[in-house]
Amino acid sequence: MKIVRAADYEEMSRRAAGVIAAQVILNPASVLGLATGGTPVGAYEQLAIWHKNGDLDFSGVTSVNLDEYCGLEGTHPQSYRYFMQKNLFDHVNIPAENTHLPSGTADPAAECARYEALINSLGGIDMQLLGIGHNGHIGFNEPGPAFERDTHAVTLSAETIHANARFFVSADEVPRQALTMGMGAIMKAKRVLLVASGTEKADILDRALNGPITPEVPASILQLHPDLTVVTGGI
Numbered sequence: 001m002k003i004v005r006a007a008d009y010e011e012m013s014r015r016a017a018g019v020i021a022a023q024v025i026l027n028p029a030s031v032l033g034l035a036t037g038g039t040p041v042g043a044y045e046q047l048a049i050w051h052k053n054g055d056l057d058f059s060g061v062t063s064v065n066l067d068e069y070c071g072l073e074g075t076h077p078q079s080y081r082y083f084m085q086k087n088l089f090d091h092v093n094i095p096a097e098n099t100h101l102p103s104g105t106a107d108p109a110a111e112c113a114r115y116e117a118l119i120n121s122l123g124g125i126d127m128q129l130l131g132i133g134h135n136g137h138i139g140f141n142e143p144g145p146a147f148e149r150d151t152h153a154v155t156l157s158a159e160t161i162h163a164n165a166r167f168f169v170s171a172d173e174v175p176r177q178a179l180t181m182g183m184g185a186i187m188k189a190k191r192v193l194l195v196a197s198g199t200e201k202a203d204i205l206d207r208a209l210n211g212p213i214t215p216e217v218p219a220s221i222l223q224l225h226p227d228l229t230v231v232t233g234g235i
């Protein structure tokens with residue numbers, strides 16, 4: 001495990017973007033596993049700047065995102081498809097047909113099977129970017145009795161609904177269910193890049209990286225990953 005402690009969010013974003021950029025430069029045909037949420041926004045901004053300046057070419061890249069809310073069309077402003085378009089895809093040259101997220105409006109069971117098969121057909125993920133929830137979730141793999149291997153539908157925890165309500169008008173509008181990549185695809189990624197920012201993530205990050213490996217703290221499974229880089233900001 002490699003830990004990079006950046007002083008603040010801006011430095012964390014630059015350092016994380018640097019790791020992703022190096023991945024794309026060394027392997028222009030990379031399959032990038034991408035995340036939404038507040039933490040990676042600054043890194044996406046930096047990648048867009050490097051692309052705009054002509055220093056970073058995404059034309060050979062394929063992306064697979066971690067998760068999507070059930071019931072939201074990709075055009076819905078709170079959908080993760082919309083988030084990715086706005087924060088990254090509209091600003092770089094990843095071919096549109098090579099950007100993948102689970103569909104929130106398809107039949108959940110069929111969509112989970114399709115998404116799992118898609119990731120496998122791509123040969124798995126070269127680098128997976130992750131944030132961490134206050135409850136230790138990665139993707140929407142919520143705390144529970146077991147690690148789930150495959151893409152699956154989840155009922156979001158009260159804590160996650162509360163945390164994500166900031167993106168909606170009210171907590172009532174946060175979808176209760178989501179589809180998420182499972183731990184299998186995440187752990188099989190050749191490299192994992194975990195970003196976490198702010199003192200409110202310090203405790204859960206410490207439990208994830210130094211505590212017991214348990215599905216009650218889903219991110220703790222990353223202790224077993226052979227190529228994990230953690231970039232923190234202000235922690």
Ligand code: F6R
Pocket residue numbers: 034035036037038039040066067130131132133134137138139140
């Ligand atoms: C998002 C995702 C989530 C977030 C996590 C942290 O695609 O999979 O696991 O990474 O909830 O979110 P932020 O960055 O908003 O604190």
